[in-house]
Amino acid sequence: MIIDPKSHVPIYKQIAAQILDAIDAGVYRADEMLPSLRALAADIRVNPNTVQRAYDELEREGIVYSKRGVGLFVAGGRTAAARGAAEKKVVKLLRESVLAGQSAGLTPDRIRTLFEYTLSESLSQSERRTRT
Amino acid sequence: MIIDPKSHVPIYKQIAAQILDAIDAGVYRADEMLPSLRALAADIRVNPNTVQRAYDELEREGIVYSKRGVGLFVAGGRTAAARGAAEKKVVKLLRESVLAGQSAGLTPDRIRTLFEYTLSESLSQSERRTRT
Amino acid sequence: MIIDPKSHVPIYKQIAAQILDAIDAGVYRADEMLPSLRALAADIRVNPNTVQRAYDELEREGIVYSKRGVGLFVAGGRTAAARGAAEKKVVKLLRESVLAGQSAGLTPDRIRTLFEYTLSESLSQSERRTRT
Amino acid sequence: MIIDPKSHVPIYKQIAAQILDAIDAGVYRADEMLPSLRALAADIRVNPNTVQRAYDELEREGIVYSKRGVGLFVAGGRTAAARGAAEKKVVKLLRESVLAGQSAGLTPDRIRTLFEYTLSESLSQSERRTRT
DNA sequence: GTGGTCTAGACCACA
DNA sequence: GTGGTCTAGACCACG
Structure with missing residues (x-):
């Protein structure tokens, strides 16, 4: 470790x-x-x-x-197994995203900013869906 | 703003x-x-x-x-324009990742953890490449 | 067991x-x-x-x-029988409380916190009564 | 405090x-x-x-x-308000339960045991419902 | 031996 | 000044 x-x-x-x-x-x-x-x-x-x-x-x-x-x-239990599988897929997608950012010369900080932006964007959208 | x-x-x-x-x-x-x-x-x-x-x-x-x-x-200069285009692509990829996580029932916190993990993983790898 | x-x-x-x-x-x-x-x-x-x-x-x-x-x-002795009856009543009341909490979407942890709070509250009150 | x-x-x-x-x-x-x-x-x-x-x-x-x-x-926000109202009701029910137990001479420890039993009972039941 | 809680005090990032 | 993290070392409940 x-x-x-x-x-x-x-x-x-x-x-x-x-x-x-x-x-x-x-x-x-x-x-x-x-x-x-x-x-x-x-x-x-x-x-x-x-x-x-x-x-x-x-x-x-x-x-x-x-x-x-x-x-x-x-x-x-199943929950753990299911979660594990789902997370693997997400990590794979994230890895692609990060690599795309790095090869374009973006700083880690900038990539993180873009991520936080994307995350909050998705959150506010799903929240809006809930309210409706 | x-x-x-x-x-x-x-x-x-x-x-x-x-x-x-x-x-x-x-x-x-x-x-x-x-x-x-x-x-x-x-x-x-x-x-x-x-x-x-x-x-x-x-x-x-x-x-x-x-x-x-x-x-x-x-x-x-060109850098700004190129960066803008690259970022759009990265955001698109990140959005897919985040949506995949959300639809799998992962909490935002958990998705963030996975992201930070992926980012640090990529960083240490590119560092290793640099040293070689 | x-x-x-x-x-x-x-x-x-x-x-x-x-x-x-x-x-x-x-x-x-x-x-x-x-x-x-x-x-x-x-x-x-x-x-x-x-x-x-x-x-x-x-x-x-x-x-x-x-x-x-x-x-x-x-x-x-009688104590045991009486206690058994009393406990049945208490469990019945507790069950109602827990169900109310669950149907309101409270987490088990949260319900436990509320219970501990209620219990300590009652204890300090009966203590106060004892002192008076 | x-x-x-x-x-x-x-x-x-x-x-x-x-x-x-x-x-x-x-x-x-x-x-x-x-x-x-x-x-x-x-x-x-x-x-x-x-x-x-x-x-x-x-x-x-x-x-x-x-x-x-x-x-x-x-x-x-509404969430907080709604939660507050629900919790007040739960606390009220719990208070009744605890008082019933105390007046029957049960020790706080025994009341807690009964509570934990009730809680786990409800949990396993709702879990069973989920699996079905 | 294990995990769980607490104190004392330090340094950091942030506004 | 604020909250957030970390270290050093202590005591407790539990098995």
């Missing part, structure tokens, strides 16, 4: 993303235990609290579940 | 993005002067410091240039 | 609750002996310490009593 | 609940600013991080929104 402390993306989000990646890649399977808070923290030279925060986020999103005094486990 | 103070995107980035949009849309043409710092700040009820930061960012990216004591001007 | 290790409710409380349910349902009658610690622990694949804690809680609440070196016995 | 550090309910949840209570009671109105992190922390003699956590939870639940460098604000 690679952490970039200089990135403006919070470390705990970097951790959460990479754990999720590992799960999707099949490194950890359903109901399998993840590395303990302290073990992972020591491994990547990061404060246990920061790892805790990453795990919190994953648990909130329903990707893992925790058993106090036991450990953290990968949430299983 | 519309500012959304509830968004987690910094206001200065929102301003920079909208000025860029205006330039691409032809509202401001090459070597034309942009609204003065104070004028724009007063217009959108925002701290002048914040507008300053937006202008800084645009200048750093080479989209505008400043004449000391005179004002800020749009940098012209 | 069914234990849900994914639940955030401690396992020992899950055990205690289900034994109490069994008593109320008449599975164990007054002054009848409950399954031994080790037997129950083996049955539900749980650490004996955990079962011990459940039994402790039940004894503290006066629902069972222990005979040293012999076993654990159901405390009998 | 009253905090009970001895309670087993986490302090940050106590804070979140009381802020929510204040909002529902009209102490803070839509788009009004809440007390700053540090101010509130100093007021109730608690670490700023703990208050932060409470605010995080409220923001995640869509009850408040934060503006970096500005402050925390009450989220407005």
Whole structure:
């Protein structure tokens, strides 16, 4: 696992993303235990609290579940599988978008701006549909 | 110009993005002067410091240039036109990605996470290519 | 007996609750002996310490009593019957509350927060009454 | 605001609940600013991080929104109003349930157990409906 | 041993 | 000044 402390993306989000990646890649399977808070923290030279925060986020999103005094486990079930498949497709599309932007010489920041714009645009549209 | 103070995107980035949009849309043409710092700040009820930061960012990216004591001007040339076209394509691709995510029931937050992940992935890869 | 290790409710409380349910349902009658610690622990694949804690809680609440070196016995009497009836009523009321919350689109987490709030509110009020 | 550090309910949840209570009671109105992190922390003699956590939870639940460098604000809109009304009803029902339990001599712990049981029961039922 | 919460204090980005 | 993130280290409940 690679952490970039200089990135403006919070470390705990970097951790959460990479754990999720590992799960999707099949490194950890359903109901399998993840590395303990302290073990992972020591491994990547990061404060246990920061790892805790990453795990919190994953648990909130329903990707893992925790058993106090036991450990953290990968949430299983169809939901997870379906989500995984859908996300793979989205990531593939996003990758194309990002590459198109990079080859056109756009800065990462500019690409992010375009993304945020697109996202908020879609949100306000779906909101409008809801109201109608 | 519309500012959304509830968004987690910094206001200065929102301003920079909208000025860029205006330039691409032809509202401001090459070597034309942009609204003065104070004028724009007063217009959108925002701290002048914040507008300053937006202008800084645009200048750093080479989209505008400043004449000391005179004002800020749009940098012209083919680059701007080419960039505009490229961005349109990227936005189109991003829109597809976002829609795919939404129709799969992913939360905006989740889509953003996937985007940030994809972006950082591409960055580290192009970095690796550069080193080689 | 069914234990849900994914639940955030401690396992020992899950055990205690289900034994109490069994008593109320008449599975164990007054002054009848409950399954031994080790037997129950083996049955539900749980650490004996955990079962011990459940039994402790039940004894503290006066629902069972222990005979040293012999076993654990159901405390009998009118109290148990009365309590059983009262609990049925409470569950009925709680069920209405939960259903109202769910049909209003509240998340389970949110409903739990409201419950904890209500409970602590009632506690501080009865405390105040006690002091007066 | 009253905090009970001895309670087993986490302090940050106590804070979140009381802020929510204040909002529902009209102490803070839509788009009004809440007390700053540090101010509130100093007021109730608690670490700023703990208050932060409470605010995080409220923001995640869509009850408040934060503006970096500005402050925390009450989220407005119909959604909030509708939610507020629904929750009031639920709290009223819960209060009846809790009082019924208390007057029957049930311990708070036992009432909580009954609640968790009821909640999980409703959840598994609605899940079953979804699968069908 | 595990996860969950809390404190003390620091640095950063933003307005 | 604000909120957001991070570290260091502590104590607790649980199994």
